[in-house]
Amino acid sequence: MIQPAPRIQIVKKRSKNFQEVSLGYSKKITMEEARRCPQCSEPACREACPLGIDIPGFIRLLREGDALKALEKIQLDSYFAGVCGRICHAPCEASCILFKESAAVGIKQLERFASDHGRKKLSLFKKPHQAGKKIAVIGSGPSGLTAAAFLLKMGYQVTVFESFIYPGGVLFYGVPEFRLPNSVVNQDIASIKDLGADIRLATQFGKNVTLEELKQQDYRAVLLAMGSGGAYFFNIPGAHFGGVYFAEEILIEVNVYTHALIKRILGKKLGQHIAVLGAGQAALDCARVCVRLGKTVSIVHHGTEDEIGLLPDEREFAKEEGVRFEVLANPLEIMGNNDGFVSGLKCVRMDYADPDGKGDWALIPVPDSEFILDVDTIIIAAGHKVNEAVSLLFPKIKKTKRGLLKVDEKSQATSLPEIFAAGDLVEAHKYAVEAMASGKKAALALDGYLKNKV
Ligand SMILES: Cc1cc2nc3c(=O)[nH]c(=O)nc-3n(C[C@H](O)[C@H](O)[C@H](O)COP(=O)(O)OP(=O)(O)OC[C@H]3O[C@@H](n4cnc5c(N)ncnc54)[C@H](O)[C@@H]3O)c2cc1C
Ligand code: SF4
Numbered sequence: 001m002i003q004p005a006p007r008i009q010i011v012k013k014r015s016k017n018f019q020e021v022s023l024g025y026s027k028k029i030t031m032e033e034a035r036r037c038p039q040c041s042e043p044a045c046r047e048a049c050p051l052g053i054d055i056p057g058f059i060r061l062l063r064e065g066d067a068l069k070a071l072e073k074i075q076l077d078s079y080f081a082g083v084c085g086r087i088c089h090a091p092c093e094a095s096c097i098l099f100k101e102s103a104a105v106g107i108k109q110l111e112r113f114a115s116d117h118g119r120k121k122l123s124l125f126k127k128p129h130q131a132g133k134k135i136a137v138i139g140s141g142p143s144g145l146t147a148a149a150f151l152l153k154m155g156y157q158v159t160v161f162e163s164f165i166y167p168g169g170v171l172f173y174g175v176p177e178f179r180l181p182n183s184v185v186n187q188d189i190a191s192i193k194d195l196g197a198d199i200r201l202a203t204q205f206g207k208n209v210t211l212e213e214l215k216q217q218d219y220r221a222v223l224l225a226m227g228s229g230g231a232y233f234f235n236i237p238g239a240h241f242g243g244v245y246f247a248e249e250i251l252i253e254v255n256v257y258t259h260a261l262i263k264r265i266l267g268k269k270l271g272q273h274i275a276v277l278g279a280g281q282a283a284l285d286c287a288r289v290c291v292r293l294g295k296t297v298s299i300v301h302h303g304t305e306d307e308i309g310l311l312p313d314e315r316e317f318a319k320e321e322g323v324r325f326e327v328l329a330n331p332l333e334i335m336g337n338n339d340g341f342v343s344g345l346k347c348v349r350m351d352y353a354d355p356d357g358k359g360d361w362a363l364i365p366v367p368d369s370e371f372i373l374d375v376d377t378i379i380i381a382a383g384h385k386v387n388e389a390v391s392l393l394f395p396k397i398k399k400t401k402r403g404l405l406k407v408d409e410k411s412q413a414t415s416l417p418e419i420f421a422a423g424d425l426v427e428a429h430k431y432a433v434e435a436m437a438s439g440k441k442a443a444l445a446l447d448g449y450l451k452n453k454v
Helices: 027-036 044-048 055-063 067-074 081-087 091-095 107-124 142-153 182-194 211-216 247-256 259-269 281-292 312-321 389-393 432-451
Strands: 022-024 134-138 157-161 198-200 219-224 244-246 273-277 296-301 324-327 329-336 342-353 362-373 377-380 419-421
Touching (some): 022 107, 027 055, 027 107, 044 055, 055 107, 067 107, 081 182, 081 432, 091 107, 134 142, 142 432, 211 219, 219 432, 244 247, 247 281, 247 377, 273 281, 281 296, 281 312, 329 362, 342 377, 419 432
Parallel strands (some): 134 157, 134 219, 157 198, 244 377, 273 377, 296 324
Antiparallel strands (some): 329 342, 342 362
16 A cells, blocks of 8 residues: 655756646545554654644545635634745654555545545634734744644734745745645635735834834734745855846746746846755755756765755755756866856865774765766855844843844743744754744744733
8 A cells, every 4th residue: 555646747847937847636645545554542653743723623524525615624723824835844744653564554645635625615704803912923934834823713913024025934935836836825825815914015023113213103012933044045156147036036937937037037147057955845846946947956965865945845846847956066166168157166085084083974075086067057056144133123032052042941931021933944944834833832832921911
């Protein structure tokens, strides 16, 4: 027995378009898969889900053919069923009791089905009565919006301040549409708006609205959920040449342009032969964008293939689409021509070695193994720094040794009064569902704090 795979757009088609690759389960497979759930009385899957979704509960409702009720059940614990049904790393499935004996239930795909099919009738949702204290949430990524949703449900008045022109944080402007359509992000956010969220876009905290102003307007607490900071600069000679880009600028353009404009503008801007430096999800996403623009593209990574990206199936999709993995190759220098544009990438082969014979195996350069990749464009996808903006806004706020915001583990309170924090700002979460869980935890902690305050 293997877990049924979702329907997928065929490679020949999908490597030329920006539409969603995975099409989810059919109704028939959904029903069969829902019936496979053993309905454990102490479900390990629920324990493993960072949001604590009642997985057997929503699957039982799906089995009864009620996608709306299944979605409502999920929304008791998560407002991002459409998002998580697509990009979650699904730790729940690794804990399913069927995982070891045959194949885990396809929980993530069932969640997606509940969201895609239940949402059609979701306008029946009742807006909670909001007379409670005012709370400001800074940042509309998964952590900020999850916190906002749970605070709204508890009756608080919540305003979310977002500097970008669209809500959703990285879910909107980072993850490309062929993995997570922005219409799906917007649908999930619509449920949070239905709860009464006032989301103020293009409003940067510190510039368009200040802490002083929030206090004057009687906001009783502020939750900082501004995500991680700017991109790491890959310290490599030649990074000043024309034709060197950061992953973020490529991904933002991909997410705000129409599909036709992406092809016209990005297709022209990028050269024909591209090297992406890095191994994270942003590197994999950029490489798959380039393939769709008809480019040849290699991900250059000093380590091994299994370190690339977050989700193994996405890695396989990328390979099928034509992304090349130049692994065990360390970039040494970006080479340029007389016009100041990229003309190649000098790399050295890497291999595991134990030079002292002490068992300290490490990746080291292979002698005399330098080679040049014939590329005219480089995309740097080396991860993110910690968010420095917070230190500028709050010079006295305490940080951890790694530069993240220091918060009390239970209350999510920062070292400053009435200021709380959640998401990637507090912990370098690898996965969106962890950032959501951090937002949910902050909302419950804030409720406890405000209830005890006169
Ligand atoms: C390219 C890419 C692909 C990814 N793919 C996956 C995946 O497939 N699966 C997965 O689980 N995780 C994935 N992740 C990780 C996941 O997206 C993050 O962990 C998550 O988005 C963090 O959520 P957050 O709310 O803390 O921050 P963010 O999503 O970064 O949101 C922070 C928000 O705060 C706003 N903001 C910042 N400063 C201010 C200010 N001063 N005033 C007002 N607003 C402000 C920002 O504009 C942003 O909207 C990916 C990440 C990247 C970069
Ligand atoms: S949010 Fe992720 S971990 Fe939780 S049930 Fe959905 S797929 Fe599983």
